[in-house]
Amino acid sequence: MPEDLAAAASRAQLGMQSPRVMVETHAGSGLPGTTVVGLPETAVREARDRVKSAIRNSGFKYPEGRVVINLAPADLAKQGARFDLAMAVSVLAATNQLDTTRLNEFEFLGELSLAGSLRPVSGTLCAAIQSRAQRNWFVVPYENAAEAHLLDDCSVLPCRTLTEVVRTVADPEHHPGLTVLPPPAIDPPPGLFGTIVGQQAAKRAIQIGAAGAHHLLMIGPPGTGKTLLARAMPELVPRLEAEVALEIASIYSAAGLVRGDYFRIPFRDPHHSASAPAIVGGGRTPTPGEASLAHGGVLFLDEMPHFAPAVLNLLREPLESRVATIARTAYRAAFPARFQLVGAMNPCPSGRVCDQTTCRCTSAQIQAYQNRIPGPLIDRVDLQFWVPALSADQLTALPVPESITGLVEAVEQARRRQTARQSHLNADLPGIEARRKAPLTQTAHKLLTTAVEGFSLSARSYHKVIKVAWTIADLEPSDVIREVHVAEALSFRAVDWENRLGVG
Numbered sequence: 001m002p003e004d005l006a007a008a009a010s011r012a013q014l015g016m017q018s019p020r021v022m023v024e025t026h027a028g029s030g031l032p033g034t035t036v037v038g039l040p041e042t043a044v045r046e047a048r049d050r051v052k053s054a055i056r057n058s059g060f061k062y063p064e065g066r067v068v069i070n071l072a073p074a075d076l077a078k079q080g081a082r083f084d085l086a087m088a089v090s091v092l093a094a095t096n097q098l099d100t101t102r103l104n105e106f107e108f109l110g111e112l113s114l115a116g117s118l119r120p121v122s123g124t125l126c127a128a129i130q131s132r133a134q135r136n137w138f139v140v141p142y143e144n145a146a147e148a149h150l151l152d153d154c155s156v157l158p159c160r161t162l163t164e165v166v167r168t169v170a171d172p173e174h175h176p177g178l179t180v181l182p183p184p185a186i187d188p189p190p191g192l193f194g195t196i197v198g199q200q201a202a203k204r205a206i207q208i209g210a211a212g213a214h215h216l217l218m219i220g221p222p223g224t225g226k227t228l229l230a231r232a233m234p235e236l237v238p239r240l241e242a243e244v245a246l247e248i249a250s251i252y253s254a255a256g257l258v259r260g261d262y263f264r265i266p267f268r269d270p271h272h273s274a275s276a277p278a279i280v281g282g283g284r285t286p287t288p289g290e291a292s293l294a295h296g297g298v299l300f301l302d303e304m305p306h307f308a309p310a311v312l313n314l315l316r317e318p319l320e321s322r323v324a325t326i327a328r329t330a331y332r333a334a335f336p337a338r339f340q341l342v343g344a345m346n347p348c349p350s351g352r353v354c355d356q357t358t359c360r361c362t363s364a365q366i367q368a369y370q371n372r373i374p375g376p377l378i379d380r381v382d383l384q385f386w387v388p389a390l391s392a393d394q395l396t397a398l399p400v401p402e403s404i405t406g407l408v409e410a411v412e413q414a415r416r417r418q419t420a421r422q423s424h425l426n427a428d429l430p431g432i433e434a435r436r437k438a439p440l441t442q443t444a445h446k447l448l449t450t451a452v453e454g455f456s457l458s459a460r461s462y463h464k465v466i467k468v469a470w471t472i473a474d475l476e477p478s479d480v481i482r483e484v485h486v487a488e489a490l491s492f493r494a495v496d497w498e499n500r501l502g503v504g
């Protein structure tokens, strides 16, 4: 490369992808001025000013003559200030203010302040994963180091200032590496589940739901603990494997968010006023929505009929394909969205004032209210159950925290059995496969057949009963599905949607 020409590598961000971008600088003679090619018009001026100031305020010289900075490939959508650092490094290299011997072993990511310090950017983890695949040194802002930590990789080099970056490029082996403390390995147990008073049936349903990742819907008057049950559910789920934790952390990284405990399943509870992009993703640049932020965990929709039906309808695709696709004129991106849907609703539109004995809502009002939840969503729900009002005795009882260790262990081994058997949890078992492979005993099969005829269950409901019964058997654990498992699974069709959720 000619002396006044240099290049530094960086990474763009397109959803979960981080394609490599080369930042080339030519520092020549001619009228003073800087031209930036390959960035959107609006971003150019700001980037140019930041880079120039950062270089000068770090004690280096910004070239006097003509400077051309080119970000390639040109047709790649590039946004934000994430290329500042690579631009500065490239300028310093082109003007011999930086050791270029090993520059091609490096990639750089980060925004620069006018004073020359590095500011965090989104998508660091996604970029670090792809940079690692190329066996490069990857320089990131210090504040992004915690997320990169999950990689457990010494090639990620967090830096605080441009000066520190220049030192590091000359001698990467002497960089202290990832000295940032990792996120705490074990969350202090929040202990919600063990303090829920009464509601034994609902708690059992929650445990079954956790064991098979079944979508579930809780129906009951306000104040009976539906929200508490949903919030407590992640406590029953075992800690995540490193690979899954990394995948989830990448989604948060793409959203510019940092998770508290990477190894606990995510729990997201968007408000019912949430917009479509907030739920399934979107924005000026591809940003994951709640469906993806709940990947590997729980998406809790409280007061489900209060969500805009159009927004709820958008969840159909991720529920079906387990991916949220965002298509805009400017881009197309996809984020993983394998969430467990947990819904809660009142039995009638005036749930705040009605109870089962005083409800005066007309059946037409009740029906219109329930119909706000799209049928295809209800079709995906394996477990529907009542969370009834508590008796006066139960209400006055003081919560005595119970140990949930046994419950968590049962869920853990049930999940292990499922993944060993079919490489996914029972919720994702196709209906036909469930029917063909479920190890029902003869009496269990007989009970199921009788129930199907007696309750005139649809084929879909029939498959759901088998899947839930299988999870119940896995919890026990039992290699066969017995009558008692089917009977319990059938109890979750008691509030079958087809029969409506009539109150009183």
Ligand SMILES: [Zn+2]
Pocket: 348, 349, 350, 351, 354, 355, 359, 360, 361
């Ligand atoms: Zn009512």
